[in-house]
Amino acid sequence: MRFIYNDGGRSKYFKATNVGDCVTRAICNATGKDYLEVYKRLKEMSKSESVKHHRGHKQSSVRDGVFRETWKKYLDEIGWKHVITANIGQSKKIHLTDDELPNDKIMIVQVSKHLTCIKNGVIYDTYDCSRDGGRMVYGYWIAPTEEEVNAKLENERIAKELKEKQEKALNETKAKIEVVKKKYQPKLTKLEKKIKELQHELKIETNRMNKEINKIKKEDADNFCSSVLED
Secondary structure (H helix, E strand, C coil), X not given: XXXXXXXXXXXXXXXXXXXXXXXXXXXXXXXXXXXXXXXXXXXXXXXXXXXXXXXXXXXXXXXXXXXXXXXXXXXXXXXXXXXXXXXXXXXXXCECCCCCCCCCCEXXXXXXXXXXXXXXXXXXXXXXXXXXXXXXXXXXEECCCHHHHHHHHHHHHHHHHHXXXXXXXXXXXXXXXXXXHHHHHHHHHHHHHHHHHHHHHHHHHHHHHHHHHHHHHHHHHXXXXXXXXXX
């Protein structure tokens, strides 16, 4: 498989060359996106990573290595489709060679601990990662078709319209509630005040009645004791 050197646009923004930015440059080489745009998005997405299962409990680094969970989310986000080439128990292995991979596609290819870009049978990377065609391919991602892009845009348009309608309905409901509150709040306040007064009066009356009951009980007890002593 032929190899063409391409850093994905990194040198446009950064001077360092010995970096582990294969995820960013593979995505940029395949999609044509600006390096800094992809760099910033991956960095932002890495903040929500679940780090407890990763060595050192650290977030991934766009400069030195992005966790698989993050770059997969990014590829899902931009609509690229995953093609599995290595399943558990599968006897046939696919390798990074032009006679085992499609020669008419632009792909982001996953190999061991590395992502690279292949365009029509040519590797675009900072080094030839094929190992003379012996490197196993775990899967690759291809761009969505025009129909798929249009369908996604249509779904996003419909979702946006629904959200706007929901927000409009919610705002109208809130406005109606405010009108009702403004109309009835004085009456409600007056009623709440009257209820508190009645509750207070009831409490006083209850205490008075309890005292009367206790007094009667005491008198009955005294009378009982007196009659027993007289007998």
